[in-house]
Amino acid sequence: GAVVSQHPSRVICKSGTSVKIECRSLDFQATTMFWYRQFPKQSLMLMATSNEGSKATYEQGVEKDKFLINHASLTLSTLTVTSAHPEDSSFYICSASAIEAFFGQGTRLTVV
Amino acid sequence: AQSVAQPEDQVNVAEGNPLTVKCTYSVSGNPYLFWYVQYPNRGLQFLLKYITGDNLVKGSYGFEAEFNKSQTSFHLKKPSALVSDSALYFCAVRAYGNNRLAFGKGNQVVVIP
Numbered sequence: 001g002a003v004v005s006q007h008p009s010r011v012i013c014k015s016g017t018s019v020k021i022e023c024r025s026l027d028f029q030a031t032t033m034f035w036y037r038q039f040p041k042q043s044l045m046l047m048a049t050s051n052e053g054s055k056a057t058y059e060q061g062v063e064k065d066k067f068l069i070n071h072a073s074l075t076l077s078t079l080t081v082t083s084a085h086p087e088d089s090s091f092y093i094c095s096a097s098a099i100e101a102f103f104g105q106g107t108r109l110t111v112v
Numbered sequence: 113a114q115s116v117a118q119p120e121d122q123v124n125v126a127e128g129n130p131l132t133v134k135c136t137y138s139v140s141g142n143p144y145l146f147w148y149v150q151y152p153n154r155g156l157q158f159l160l161k162y163i164t165g166d167n168l169v170k171g172s173y174g175f176e177a178e179f180n181k182s183q184t185s186f187h188l189k190k191p192s193a194l195v196s197d198s199a200l201y202f203c204a205v206r207a208y209g210n211n212r213l214a215f216g217k218g219n220q221v222v223v224i225p
Contacts, residue, residue, distance in 0.1 A: 032211055034213075043216065043218050049212070091153070095213075099144065100146055101146070103148070103158075108153060
């Protein structure tokens with residue numbers, strides 16, 4: 001199956017700093033990618049839809065200035081958590097779709 | 113609107129016994145249905161999908177699922193569970209033409225040796 005690579009797998013940062021997470025589709029072109037957030041033992045919560053060459057579409061309640069998304073090429077989308085706070089600590093997962101969605105390995109973000 | 117219900121929180125099964133994880137869905141139009149498995153601190157791994165054709169679909173690791181249109185269900189099954197099948201399982205649906213997935217809440221499967 002197709003491969004989506006997400007990096008880093010885990011990151012610890014200080015409050016107030018920014019963290020960038022990369023999501024790459026390795027063997028197919030993805031005009032659309034999705035960013036999710038997952039809380040422990042819960043389902044995935046869609047944060048935003050990343051569109052190649054245009055602005056991302058954010059879900060209600062997700063701050064677009066807080067979670068910056070860039071989709072500059074057909075194989076790369078990035079999520080930057082700006083001015084991170086401890087409440088941003090979570091598991092972030094990206095996906096890219098053919099017919100089925102393929103998911104990155106996830107990023108465990110811990111803000112201290 | 114599209115949605116998925118996974119009614120159970122946890123499914124416990126003895127190793128070697130059949131495993132069933134339930135899923136019902138709601139969607140306008142023809143559904144695309146999926147099952148994913150998630151291990152701790154990992155992304156979701158694709159198991160199988162139903163798009164069209166045979167109602168019984170076979171997927172990875174010996175899993176299969178049956179699409180039942182009248183009951184709007186897509187239950188995941190495995191004839192003989194392994195301890196290594198212990199994980200979190202998600203059912204997902206999207207309508208034809210919609211690239212956004214709706215996920216169920218997930219089911220924790222525990223296979224007891």
